[in-house]
Amino acid sequence: MKAQIGISPICWWNDDLVELSDDVSLEECFRQTKLAGYTGLETGRRFPKDPKVLGPILKANHLKICGGWHSGLLLTSDLEAEKDRIRAQLDLFKAAGGSPLVYGETDGSVQGDRSRPLSTRPTISEDEFKVYGRKITALAEWMADQGMPLTYHHHMGTACETEHEVDLLMKHSGAALGLLFDAGHMAFAGGDCLRVIDKHHKRITHVHTKDVRLGVIAKLDRTRQSFLDAVVLGAFTVPGDGSLDWPAIIGKLAHYGYEGWFVVEAEQDPKKAPPLQMAELGHRTLVSVLTKAGYTIET
Numbered sequence: 206m207k208a209q210i211g212i213s214p215i216c217w218w219n220d221d222l223v224e225l226s227d228d229v230s231l232e233e234c235f236r237q238t239k240l241a242g243y244t245g246l247e248t249g250r251r252f253p254k255d256p257k258v259l260g261p262i263l264k265a266n267h268l269k270i271c272g273g274w275h276s277g278l279l280l281t282s283d284l285e286a287e288k289d290r291i292r293a294q295l296d297l298f299k300a301a302g303g304s305p306l307v308y309g310e311t312d313g314s315v316q317g318d319r320s321r322p323l324s325t326r327p328t329i330s331e332d333e334f335k336v337y338g339r340k341i342t343a344l345a346e347w348m349a350d351q352g353m354p355l356t357y358h359h360h361m362g363t364a365c366e367t368e369h370e371v372d373l374l375m376k377h378s379g380a381a382l383g384l385l386f387d388a389g390h391m392a393f394a395g396g397d398c399l400r401v402i403d404k405h406h407k408r409i410t411h412v413h414t415k416d417v418r419l420g421v422i423a424k425l426d427r428t429r430q431s432f433l434d435a436v437v438l439g440a441f442t443v444p445g446d447g448s449l450d451w452p453a454i455i456g457k458l459a460h461y462g463y464e465g466w467f468v469v470e471a472e473q474d475p476k477k478a479p480p481l482q483m484a485e486l487g488h489r490t491l492v493s494v495l496t497k498a499g500y501t502i503e504t
Contacts, residue, residue, distance in 0.1 A: 206464050208500040210491050211245030211271035212238055213413075213470035216443075217480045220250045220274075221317040222433050227475035235266040241484035242492070244504060245271030245466060248303065254293065256300035263301065270303025271466045272356075272385075272411060279340050280312035280329070280364060287344055295353055305354040305411055307385055308341070309363065316362030316432045323427040323435070327364045331373055337364075338377030345382040356383035356411040361393050362432040368396030375405050384408040387470075388454050389415025389441055393422055398449070399457050406461035413470045414491060416447030436472050443471045443483045445490030452494055459498040467491055 217234045219225035229237070231251050238246050246268050253259045263269065275294055279287050291306070298306055311317070313327035329337065345355040357378075359371045368391065375384065386409045388398045402409065421440045435441075444451050455467075469487035471478075495502055 206459060206462060206500050207503055208464065208495050209245055209271065209466050209503045210243055210488060210495075211247060211269075211466050211468040212241070212243045212484055212487070213247040213468060214249035214251070215470055215472045216484055217475065218249060218251055219436070219472050222319070222436065225436065225472065225474050227480050229480075232262065235262060235268060237481045237484060239266045239268060241481060242488040243268070243484070245269045245468070247271055247307075247468060247470070248273030254297060256297055259297070259301050270298065270301055271468055272305055272307050273298065273303060274307045274309055274358070276311040277308050278310075278312045279344065280310060280327070280337060282312070284340055284343050288347060291344075295348065295351060298353060299351070305356045305383065306348065307358050307411065308344075308355055309358040309360050310365055311363065314360075314363045316360060319431045319433040322429055322431055323362060323425070326362045326366060329364050334370075334373040335377045338374060341374075342379035342382055346379070349381050354383055354410060355381070356385040358385040358387060358413075359390060360387070361390050366390075367394045368401055371396075371401060372404065375408055380408070382408070383410030385411040385413060387413035387415055388449055389413065389417045389470075392417050392419070392449060393435075393440065398454055402454070402457045402461065406458070406463065409458070409463055411465060412458065412463070412467050414444050414451070414467050414487070415470045416442045416444050416449050418442060419448040437474065439473065439477070441471045441473060442478065443469050443487030443490070444494070445486050446483070451490065452497065455494045455498045459500065467495065
């Protein structure tokens, strides 16, 4: 089995809480990414939108784009409007050789608003999931026709946060829609990471190896505190510095033959968690665990 190890630039620059960002240039972020041992980098807010600018930087650092977030609005938007919204990022990824495109549903989401407690996130019924599932499947099928896979990111603060909601999304959507399995978000939501993999391994097309500090999460008052409050308090970290059982999680994915990207994504305060040190720890941990699980790591 083959694995590739990537990282998200959110370790350096937070897209939702700008003050949680290291004062480094795009080029320095790329340099540190390569120095820490990664072969891929997800896109972020400081990335050039012109492939003629982005391409040479990637090439100079021998890095690939290993995904990138799209803030979707399909809960209330129609399909054609969403195609128009995603088109620029689709074109950038195709031109720069990036894949997959990560879809996160942000309609009504509280994830980027520090004034909104976690308990005020949107929720939808199973009947609404049926409608939503048809729309997101149609978008994924259209994306596949464009030569770009779409993978769905279950995420804290959104309408698809819990294990049960992931179950409903997978039940009411088609095979064209991949699932981004994020261990940290699933653990934060109270789900069973291993059970999710057991149920949905055939749909998993991308993996975020976000770790969590369960002690921090347990102390949160979700009726008062926001997702971004949790980030500031240190809810997230890299593999090897948190609470999750990575040998069990990676072993489960290996059991089902998952191959592809394993992406470190850990938004933290860079003053408390220096990005390069965290990136190196995450990479070192994944190399060890992936190797023991029988993966060959592409470099």
